[in-house]
Amino acid sequence: MDYEFIYSFKKPQLTGNWFLDLNPLTKLNIVIVIAIISILSLSWQVSASIIAFYFLLAALAGCLKRFSKMYIKLGLLIGSLLFIMRAMFIPGDHPLFTFWLFTITQEGIDKGIWFSTLVVSICGAIVLFSTITRAKDFMYALENLGAPHSTSYIILASFQSIIDLGDRAKLIMDSQKARGIETEGNLLQRIKAFIPVMGPLVLGAITSTEEKAIAMEARAFSAPEKNTHLSELRKVPLWEKLFVLLVNISLILFIIWRFI
Amino acid sequence: MKGIELKNVSYQYPLSEAFALKNIHYTFEKGKFYGIIGPNSAGKTTLCNLVRGLIPHFYEGELSGDVLIEGKDVREWDGSLLSTKIGYIFQNPFTQISGVKDTVLEEIALGLENLGIDKEEMIERVINVVKLLKIEDLIKKNPNNLSGGQRQRVAFASIIAMDNDILVIDEPTSQLDPESTADIFEIINMLKSQGKTILLVEHKVDLIAEYSDEVLVMENGHIAYSGTPSDVFSNIELIDRGVAIPQAALLSHDLQRQNKPFDFITITNEQAKQQIMKRMSCVNGSY
Amino acid sequence: MGAIELKNVTFAYPNGFIANENLTLSINSGERVAIVGQNGAGKTTAVKLMNGLNKPTKGNVFINGMNTKDKTTAQISSYVGYVFQNPDDQIFNSNVKKEIEYMLRYLKLDEKEIERRVGRAVELTGIQDFLHMNPYDVPYSTRKFISIAAILAIETPYIILDEPTAGQDMSGIKALTTLMNVLQDEGKSVITITHDMEFVSDNFSRVVAMANKQIIADGTARKIFWNHDVVKQAKIKKPQIGELASDLGLSEDIILRKELVDLLINKY
Numbered sequence: 001m002d003y004e005f006i007y008s009f010k011k012p013q014l015t016g017n018w019f020l021d022l023n024p025l026t027k028l029n030i031v032i033v034i035a036i037i038s039i040l041s042l043s044w045q046v047s048a049s050i051i052a053f054y055f056l057l058a059a060l061a062g063c064l065k066r067f068s069k070m071y072i073k074l075g076l077l078i079g080s081l082l083f084i085m086r087a088m089f090i091p092g093d094h095p096l097f098t099f100w101l102f103t104i105t106q107e108g109i110d111k112g113i114w115f116s117t118l119v120v121s122i123c124g125a126i127v128l129f130s131t132i133t134r135a136k137d138f139m140y141a142l143e144n145l146g147a148p149h150s151t152s153y154i155i156l157a158s159f160q161s162i163i164d165l166g167d168r169a170k171l172i173m174d175s176q177k178a179r180g181i182e183t184e185g186n187l188l189q190r191i192k193a194f195i196p197v198m199g200p201l202v203l204g205a206i207t208s209t210e211e212k213a214i215a216m217e218a219r220a221f222s223a224p225e226k227n228t229h230l231s232e233l234r235k236v237p238l239w240e241k242l243f244v245l246l247v248n249i250s251l252i253l254f255i256i257w258r259f260i
Numbered sequence: 261m262k263g264i265e266l267k268n269v270s271y272q273y274p275l276s277e278a279f280a281l282k283n284i285h286y287t288f289e290k291g292k293f294y295g296i297i298g299p300n301s302a303g304k305t306t307l308c309n310l311v312r313g314l315i316p317h318f319y320e321g322e323l324s325g326d327v328l329i330e331g332k333d334v335r336e337w338d339g340s341l342l343s344t345k346i347g348y349i350f351q352n353p354f355t356q357i358s359g360v361k362d363t364v365l366e367e368i369a370l371g372l373e374n375l376g377i378d379k380e381e382m383i384e385r386v387i388n389v390v391k392l393l394k395i396e397d398l399i400k401k402n403p404n405n406l407s408g409g410q411r412q413r414v415a416f417a418s419i420i421a422m423d424n425d426i427l428v429i430d431e432p433t434s435q436l437d438p439e440s441t442a443d444i445f446e447i448i449n450m451l452k453s454q455g456k457t458i459l460l461v462e463h464k465v466d467l468i469a470e471y472s473d474e475v476l477v478m479e480n481g482h483i484a485y486s487g488t489p490s491d492v493f494s495n496i497e498l499i500d501r502g503v504a505i506p507q508a509a510l511l512s513h514d515l516q517r518q519n520k521p522f523d524f525i526t527i528t529n530e531q532a533k534q535q536i537m538k539r540m541s542c543v544n545g546s547y
Numbered sequence: 548m549g550a551i552e553l554k555n556v557t558f559a560y561p562n563g564f565i566a567n568e569n570l571t572l573s574i575n576s577g578e579r580v581a582i583v584g585q586n587g588a589g590k591t592t593a594v595k596l597m598n599g600l601n602k603p604t605k606g607n608v609f610i611n612g613m614n615t616k617d618k619t620t621a622q623i624s625s626y627v628g629y630v631f632q633n634p635d636d637q638i639f640n641s642n643v644k645k646e647i648e649y650m651l652r653y654l655k656l657d658e659k660e661i662e663r664r665v666g667r668a669v670e671l672t673g674i675q676d677f678l679h680m681n682p683y684d685v686p687y688s689t690r691k692f693i694s695i696a697a698i699l700a701i702e703t704p705y706i707i708l709d710e711p712t713a714g715q716d717m718s719g720i721k722a723l724t725t726l727m728n729v730l731q732d733e734g735k736s737v738i739t740i741t742h743d744m745e746f747v748s749d750n751f752s753r754v755v756a757m758a759n760k761q762i763i764a765d766g767t768a769r770k771i772f773w774n775h776d777v778v779k780q781a782k783i784k785k786p787q788i789g790e791l792a793s794d795l796g797l798s799e800d801i802i803l804r805k806e807l808v809d810l811l812i813n814k815y
């Protein structure tokens with residue numbers, strides 16, 4: 001038996017990467033500060049720089065590949081969607097060109113760029129946080145703060161249910177394939193195969209919630225005892241506390257500089 | 261001593277007109293091993309839900325009669341205390357994995373975390389059940405990447421790690437290879453010898469005949485037969501009612517039909533072996 | 548060449564875990580084969596290679612001479628029907644009848660043909676009483692039969708059943724036996740993974756045993772069950788009657804109750 005693996009739980013499981021090993025709440029604090037800066041700056045240049053900055057942070061944590069894989073897709077989708085919506089519908093005094101029913105204005109373009117970079121930068125904060133933080137560590141950190149066990153579980157379970165939904169979708173696709181329904185191939189074919197499974201997907205998610213609840217109950221989830229943990233978090237070192245302080249002071253300075 | 265008493269219990273699931281359980285009257289004594297058999301849809305799983313207190317604490321519906329767990333009415337039990345008293349291993353291992361842990365090791369520890377066991381002891385206990393179930397090779401795997409039988413063993417390990425006094429186990433070997441199945445029965449027998457009360461639903465009647473103290477045959481929501489394995493399995497009526505009986509008993513019946521009966525209806529391989537050896541030595545002795 | 552042909556196939560999951568190693572196997576059209584072996588041996592992984600859900604990492608799989616690498620799973624599945632080990636991985640409609648018709652409607656068959664095929668699948672699996680229910684509201688053992696019916700309705704020449712005997716009662720086992728007989732009479736190949744040794748000795752002449760990612764034996768049920776090394780490695784057991792015969796030290800390789808009864812009547 002792999003005792004080394006088992007005993008690794010006796011101490012905090014550190015990765016050796018200083019950024020990854022930060023306390024989940026420290027990481028949360030950092031991404032929130034970044035998102036606030038993006039919101040308050042009211043400038044697409046700042047938001048865009050922040051977007052670039054995420055990649056730097058992800059690289060620092062050694063998760064560049066995983067982060068990019070998810071963020072680029074999501075960012076492009078949301079960003080272009082929002083941009084098009086804004087650009088098409090915002091009226092202004094400087095029309096650039098007209099097609100069909102829409103007049104595209106300079107104002108629309110400007111607002112579109114600003115708004116889409118802003119939202120994409122906020123999404124980035126969330127994606128980055130979830131790539132560099134294990135959900136269970138986050139849950140444990142919340143419990144240390146005094147959050148009740150059930151609250152932190154619900155957060156963890158919601159994280160999980162998004163992953164489950166993805167897994168379930170894949171299972172249904174496999175099941176369809178195994179009956180002869182083409183789900184591979186071009187985008188259109190995939191979408192055509194996917195539409196009919198949306199309903200069952202949601203329904204299945206609801207049914208499995210009940211089963212999950214019973215499964216958790218069988219594990220004494222609601223037992224009156226105060227629960228313990230197999231894995232533990234590192235005690236936050238002094239330098240990390242100072243680092244958080246520094247980050248938050250820079251936010252305050254930024255606010256002062258921007259608004260006073 | 262009485263562990264769980266059922267007095268004239270009937271139950272209907274919500275929105276269902278049929279009775280899932282009808283007039284059940286039975287006492288499960290502490291420290292005994294009960295084998296529950298019978299065709300599918302006979303109410304075996306519902307009976308499990310009932311003695312585990314999921315009915316009425318989780319499932320609504322119409323419950324009548326009394327269910328006493330260690331002398332106290334199930335309705336008066338605090339639902340959360342029941343989970344520390346009675347361990348329940350589900351029929352479907354695919355739904356028993358919590359889904360919130362990324363390794364088998366952590367999955368098994370989950371129940372212990374909820375019970376507030378301190379870390380040193382938790383690790384000790386997890387190591388013990390891992391060895392007991394022979395799943396050393398699985399501890400680093402993601403529970404979602406296990407084969408059916410591996411999952412079933414992990415689900416079993418996760419519950420017995422919690423060390424409950426009463427264990428309700430619904431078809432724990434349905435996905436297991438024959439050797440692991442035999443291992444599970446050995447483990448259950450060991451748990452019984454530690455004083456635990458066992459309620460086991462199984463289709464593998466040969467093993468039920470060998471290990472259990474009492475057998476209950478369920479049919480259409482009620483207990484059609486109950487008694488010691490010999491009493492129950494020597495009854496040939498069972499076959500006509502769609503209930504499987506051990507191969508040793510079938511062998512006995514076949515020989516009886518051909519006018520070469522054993523001294524009694526054998527229900528285990530060991531008994532059949534003794535009978536056949538006796539006969540062989542007679543034949544060989546006459547040479 | 549066999550209808551289903553595995554040639555030196557190795558398969559690794561996306562996480563890098565090798566689950567099948569160097570499998571070579573040939574199954575003829577109309578043949579009935581049982582696959583047995585320890586949990587995690589790679590049985591499910593292997594049969595998923597046969598319908599293209601898994602594509603070999605090394606080696607080749609041929610169905611009717613087509614290499615599965617050149618075809619999509621959907622194309623292969625019109626020859627090879629696979630019933631999943633866990634019915635919940637397979638069933639996704641909220642109504643039993645819809646679940647069974649799903650593929651037939653996709654194929655745009657006419658109503659009469661759909662009715663005929665559904666009727667036949669339902670009769671073979673004995674799920675008449677459940678047609679208008681939600682699959683989630685029926686017992687596990689019935690759900691398994693629903694998943695079988697959904698595949699039978701497609702009427703593929705080869706059918707793979709992954710642990711259909713799990714959790715079945717006596718009538719369920721009987722229904723499976725009848726079903727396999729009917730399929731064989733129609734000339735279809737049936738490949739069944741099972742841990743039920745009585746079911747194997749009663750119904751299969753050819754048995755493939757797997758252990759530790761590999762095929763370790765392929766032969767008659769009698770040969771496999773009376774090969775001590777194979778039994779031990781694959782973590783299987785002889786059927787109860789075989790165990791008894793072996794405990795008694797009988798020299799005949801008995802696996803069926805009838806054989807033991809005859810021996811006892813005639814000799815002792």
Ligand SMILES: Nc1ncnc2c1ncn2[C@@H]1O[C@H](COP(=O)(O)OP(=O)(O)OP(=O)(O)O)[C@@H](O)[C@H]1O
Nearest residue numbers: 405407408409410560566586587588589590591592
């Ligand atoms: N999606 C997956 N990713 C990684 N490894 C997997 C995955 N699915 C299965 N495995 C591993 O591959 C091996 C073979 O699994 P498989 O499901 O083929 O076993 P099996 O012979 O069907 O077992 P059982 O009798 O328990 O169903 C196991 O060790 C399992 O842990």
Ligand SMILES: [Mg+2]
Nearest residue numbers: 407408591632
């Ligand atoms: Mg399998």
